[in-house]
Amino acid sequence: MSAAVNKANATGSAPGRKPDCAGLSKRSESLRARKMRAAEIVRRLKEEYPDTHCTLAYDEAWKLLVSVRLAAQCTDARVDQITPVLYAHFPTVEALAEASEDAIEEIVRPCGLGRSKARDIKACMTMLMEVYGGVVPDTMEELLRLPGVGRKSANLVLGDIYGKPAIVTDTHCIRLSNRMGLVDGEKDPHKVEKALWQLIPPEESNDFCHRMVDHGRAVCTARTATPNCGACCVADLCPKKF
Ligand code: SF4
Secondary structure: HHHHHHHHHHHHOOOOOOOOOOOHOOOOOOOHHHHHHHHHHHHHHHHHHHOOOOOOOOHHHHHHHHHHHOOOOOHHHHHHHHHHHHHHOOHHHHHHHHHHHHHHHHHHHHOOOHHHHHHHHHHHHHHHHHHOOOOOOOOHHHHHOOOOOOHHHHHHHHHOOOOOOOOOHHHHHHHHHHHHOOOOOOOOHHHHHHHHHOOOOHHHHHHHHHHHHHHHHOOOOOOOOOOOOHHHHOOOOOOOOO
């Protein structure tokens, strides 16, 4: 966190810029203008967080599905502590499909919602085995058929595993998109996703969402009274809608 803040301070990227969107929160913005502003936000975040990636640890596609299910209402750090234990007991899709819900729940309980997560993981791995031969599918439609997999998870898989354009609207992405005025008072993940598709070039979409997470953790934090706007690389592009 501090590295990004320090970098912004050190380069003087935010405080020295002359705000060119001072009146943005008071007037409507055309789609074209918003697209241009979004393009510059994409560019700045890319510069600020060049090596962005998903913070969930995985080395196989199915493990990302497991991790993202466990990450619901849990931190990525906690998930990354639990999954090695889970895979030590159940190292394959088949092993998890055949495991009892109780055995899975026993391990994943520290992530919260243990019962439903265990049920979804077993059902998801079972469907992967029975319908997809143990291979994670590469289309939104097929991914959404898997138990416990919603659009956010499906987009993460499409982007990170298959390199396809993907907009992952997690809590950071939704918060920052609103503060930055890329969406207007919109909290519904699917509606935010649709709005961002209009603004973000497809080839930038997946990494852009990872960078929104980076920025949400490092600078534009959830503590609404104290986002670090003074050290923010997009301060002059942001209407700061708290
Ligand atoms: S609200 Fe502040 S910290 Fe967040 S993106 Fe806007 S200027 Fe940056």
